[in-house]
Amino acid sequence: MSESIEYKSLVTHFDLDGVACAALCSLFWDFERISFAGPSNMHRLSYDLETVVTDLPHPYPRECGFWFDHHMANIGELQAIGVDHTTLTGIIEEKPSCIRVVHDYFSKEYELDEWKPFVDELDLIDGFLFRDFNHWMEITPAKTIDHAIKLDYNDFTFMRRLVTELRDNDFTDVAALPDVVKKAEQFRAAQAEQIPLIGKVAKPLPGAEEIILLDLRELKNPPNFEKNLAYYHFPEGKSVLTIRSMMERGVKTNNISLSMSLGFVSDELKSKINIGEMMRTLNIGSGHPGAAAGRFECKSKDERERKSAEVLQSIAAMWNAQKAI
Ligand SMILES: [Mn+2]
Secondary structure, X not given: OOOOOOOOEEEEEOOHHHHHHHHHHHHXXXXXXXXXXXXXXXXHOOOOOOEEEEOOOOOOOOOOXXXXXXXXXXXXXXXXXXXXXXXXXXXXXXXXXXXXHHHHHHOOOOOXXXXXXXXXXXXXXXOOOOOOHHHHHOOOHHHHHHHHHHXXXXXXXXHHHHHHHHHHOOHHHHOOOHHHHHHHHHHHHHHHHHHHHHHHXXXXXXXXXXXXXXXXOOOOOOOOOOHHHHXXXXXXXXXXXXXEEEEEOOEEEEEEEXXXXXOOOOHHHHHHOOHHHHHHHOOOEEEOOOEEEEEEOOOOHHHHHHHHHHHHHHHXXXXXXXXXX
């Protein structure tokens, strides 16, 4: 194993999975610096052979000492630039969470039974493996920590402290810390406020009523909705499709952006639906089978209305066609 190597820094994703990976790695490696990153800022950080990287979405930074990942799309990106991922020092495995990858690696040599309940919950959360809306809404210790982090993705001081707390204590004790509870409650209160708002803009997509359409085109400044709250109003929904007008310097334009994801669905439906494929077929974007995004430009309001209607109709038709296979 690589614990004899001196790793000085760790770069991880700024979410619960990323924080958990940092905590578990900190048990074995003594980092001087822990940094948090996402797709927007990860290229600005420095990586070298003394850096460990965990749970970074993409693109994977090649220069690092050790790499833990569960974003399989990174393999394709590396292939595209001629790099065989098996030649790199690290592990990428198709697991629901990255902490699962880290846990499985270290538990080959160490007894990590105490971490199992936390890792199991992380699989649910990061892999979005909830049975239904109520299962997703259920408050658990891991979700409380997750919500506390989600209150402010930029509070790296808080996340750094969580890393130490989770390294040294059971996660159920960390979830009971007063400031963690307070932040989580604040986050949930803000979410609860969104429920009636989402109820006003959500409707079944004509032609494929299992898709819940969140039509934000007419809203001047729509908040970043938690789209899964749409299932509060439509528990039978299988997917949420958000359509919004793109903003430029605070002004609404005629350009449209779309995002779509699968919700609480059976494995059978999951194996049939490919939303990334829909976006590519429409030639407006790309993404994964379970979640994807797209955008298109329009010169006038008329064109915007016409194109939007066409795209929504096509998505309904493709949904039905994929389901029928
Ligand atoms: Mn992850």
